Amino acid sequence: MFWQKELETLNRSRLEALQLKRLRETAARVYGKVPYYRKLFKNNGVTPAHLKALQDISKLPFTTRDDLQKNYPDKLLTIKHHDTMRLHTSSGTTGKPKAVFFTRQDIDVAANNIARCLTMTGVTKKDVLQNMMSYGLFTGGLMMHYGAEKVGALVIPSAIGNTERQLMLMEDFGTTSIHLTPSYALYLSDVLEKKGREFRKKLKLKRAYMGAEPYTEETKNKIEKLLQVKVYNSYGLTEMNGPGVAFECEFQAGMHLWEDSYIMEIVDPKTGKQLPDGESGELILTTLTREGMPIIRYRTRDLTAILPGKCKCGRTHRRITRIKGRADDMFILRGVNIYPQQIERVLMSVAHVEKNYQIYLDANDKMTVKVEITKKLFDGDLDKLKKLQLDLTERLRAEILIRPNIELVEPGTLPVSEGKAKRVFDNRKIY
Ligand code: AMP
Ligand code: ZN
Numbered sequence: 155m156f157w158q159k160e161l162e163t164l165n166r167s168r169l170e171a172l173q174l175k176r177l178r179e180t181a182a183r184v185y186g187k188v189p190y191y192r193k194l195f196k197n198n199g200v201t202p203a204h205l206k207a208l209q210d211i212s213k214l215p216f217t218t219r220d221d222l223q224k225n226y227p228d229k230l231l232t233i234k235h236h237d238t239m240r241l242h243t244s245s246g247t248t249g250k251p252k253a254v255f256f257t258r259q260d261i262d263v264a265a266n267n268i269a270r271c272l273t274m275t276g277v278t279k280k281d282v283l284q285n286m287m288s289y290g291l292f293t294g295g296l297m298m299h300y301g302a303e304k305v306g307a308l309v310i311p312s313a314i315g316n317t318e319r320q321l322m323l324m325e326d327f328g329t330t331s332i333h334l335t336p337s338y339a340l341y342l343s344d345v346l347e348k349k350g351r352e353f354r355k356k357l358k359l360k361r362a363y364m365g366a367e368p369y370t371e372e373t374k375n376k377i378e379k380l381l382q383v384k385v386y387n388s389y390g391l392t393e394m395n396g397p398g399v400a401f402e403c404e405f406q407a408g409m410h411l412w413e414d415s416y417i418m419e420i421v422d423p424k425t426g427k428q429l430p431d432g433e434s435g436e437l438i439l440t441t442l443t444r445e446g447m448p449i450i451r452y453r454t455r456d457l458t459a460i461l462p463g464k465c466k467c468g469r470t471h472r473r474i475t476r477i478k479g480r481a482d483d484m485f486i487l488r489g490v491n492i493y494p495q496q497i498e499r500v501l502m503s504v505a506h507v508e509k510n511y512q513i514y515l516d517a518n519d520k521m522t523v524k525v526e527i528t529k530k531l532f533d534g535d536l537d538k539l540k541k542l543q544l545d546l547t548e549r550l551r552a553e554i555l556i557r558p559n560i561e562l563v564e565p566g567t568l569p570v571s572e573g574k575a576k577r578v579f580d581n582r583k584i585y
Contacts, residue, residue: 157266157273157305161414162469169470173417174208176442181205181214184448187232190225191450211417211440212428216451222252222393230447231255238446243291244392244491251291254392257446261300264395267412268301271401272331274410274467275361275386279306282327282358286334286342287366288314288489293396294366298333301398307331314338314489317345324357331361333388333397335489336369336377337519343380354382363388365397367486368477387476393452394439400474408461408473415443418474419451420460423481431460436481437474455481485578488519492554494577497523500549506531506542510568513558515580521558523550526565 156162164172181202184191195201198215205211227250228235239258243251256264277283283302287294289311302309310327312320314334320342323329334342339362346354362381364374365388374385389409390397394416400409411418416439420429423436437454457480461473484493494513501507501523508526515521525546531538543560551557 155273155276155278157270162270162274162471164414164470166470169413170208172414173442174205176414177208177211177417177440178202178205180440180442180444180448181450183232184230184450188230190221190229194221208417211419211451214440214450216426216438216453217449218453219252219455222449223250226250227253228255230449232448233257233446240296241291242293242296242392242396252393254395255446256395259445260395260443260447261297263415263443264297264398265300265304267395267415268298268398269304270412271388271398272302272305272307272363274401274403274469275363275384276404277302277305277307277331277361281305281307281330282310283307283331283333284310284312284320284323284327284329286312286314286320286332286338292489293390293392294333294335294489297390297396297398298363302333317342321346321349321353324359325353328358330358331363332359332383333363335366336364336373337367337488339364339377339381339385340373343377347380359383361386363397363401365389366489368479371476389456389474389477391454391456393449393454394441395444399439403465403467403469405466407465408475410465410469410471410473413471416441418460418472420458423455423457431462431472434459434475434478453481455484457481483578485515485580487515487521487556490555492556496553497550498577500553501525501546504542504546504549507546508565510565510570511577512568513578515578515582517582519582521556522561523558524561524563524568526568527562529565532562532564 185195185202194215200213204213238255240256240261243253285298289295299309299311310323312323362383362385364385378385386402387409388397388401390399400411402409419438420435421427421438422429429435434457437456437458439452440450441448457478458474484491501511506528511525513523539562543562546560
């Protein structure tokens with residue numbers, strides 16, 4: 155089923171012509187209205203007039219996470235504050251967040267893209283969608299909500315957590331589709347399993363939309379079996395409107411990325427050079443329809459590849475593979491984006507902590523930080539050790555919003571690597 159058949163199946167030459175037109179408009183808009191972009195373009199010796207063909211996008215500079223943070227809170231806006239309607243920020247907590255503003259039209263376009271996603275997997279106004287993503291600054295809640303409302307489905311804004319209540323709502327209101335993170339899906343499956351088969355039979359559940367975090371094909375299969383649903387992969391990021399950037403269709407052979415809203419490129423993460431379809435690299439996205447805060451060549455740091463060839467569904471928007479990893483060392487734990495440097499900063503600001511530390515993530519989404527402390531403290535009073543442990547736990551919780559286990563170890567116990575230190579040991583096998 156299609157939400158906007160004509161646009162979703164537009165032939166490639168017309169789609170690319172539309173992209174070029176929108177790219178030129180977007181470039182002219184930021185060049186004219188955002189001093190930061192104008193300077194950046196000038197420093198790179200380009201102006202919007204250089205955009206004669208779609209390939210000319212490679213002449214434009216990249217925008218990075220740092221650029222967004224440097225321009226916090228609103229220096230990338232092309233319009234006045236009072237013309238914006240909504241603010242979202244990334245779930246990460248490194249320094250200032252990445253703030254993204256939306257106008258009425260921006261919200262409408264984002265919701266429309268989500269409506270396409272839901273429709274292509276069979277959702278209609280007869281469906282009941284329970285949105286188990288957190289509502290708030292995170293886009294997973296509100297943006298999906300607006301998209302599902304556009305389709306006309308009944309939306310239950312249950313948000314994440316309170317699993318017994320989730321199951322009650324699912325039973326009482328005939329939920330057919332759920333939107334959730336893979337880690338919450340695993341938890342939900344556990345609770346559902348304990349309720350027994352008879353309970354599952356009462357539910358009308360057919361589909362689960364899973365995203366916001368990386369997960370493997372194996373996890374997907376496991377959840378499909380446990381929840382007895384079809385799991386559809388959903389990719390998005392706050393900087394690009396949140397969910398609905400790329401989504402699996404009914405054939406589930408990669409995720410269609412809506413190319414009338416974004417130009418996608420795959421580049422070598424080291425050199426920044428474009429790679430051909432089929433090769434893995436970093437996904438770069440340029441917004442084509444954003445009014446309030448357009449972003450040029452955003453380095454998502456997500457690793458994927460463009461799937462060559464046509465999809466059986468007839469949509470002409472190209473597909474990307476499951477996200478294969480990150481080009482930086484960010485990891486996502488229980489929906490929160492975390493950088494090892496955040497943890498390092500906290501550890502290093504506390505007395506008696508030595509230089510070496512390691513972060514372990516286990517299959518149950520628990521984080522353990524092993525940290526070397528001074529010999530004197532390690533051999534000393536147990537009460538003092540406990541106090542330090544508690545202090546570090548609290549400080550880290552304040553910084554990364556997750557309470558880690560802290561293991562204090564003797565200096566010299568953790569291996570010292572010769573090259574780049576390996577800090578994070580991810581045993582969740584998510585990629
Ligand atoms: P946020 O802006 O906080 O929503 O986080 C966006 C990031 O979540 C992306 O850049 C990806 O690293 C990750 N992400 C979102 N959806 C998926 C998905 N379906 N598979 C893998 N990673 C995802
Ligand atoms: Zn398709």
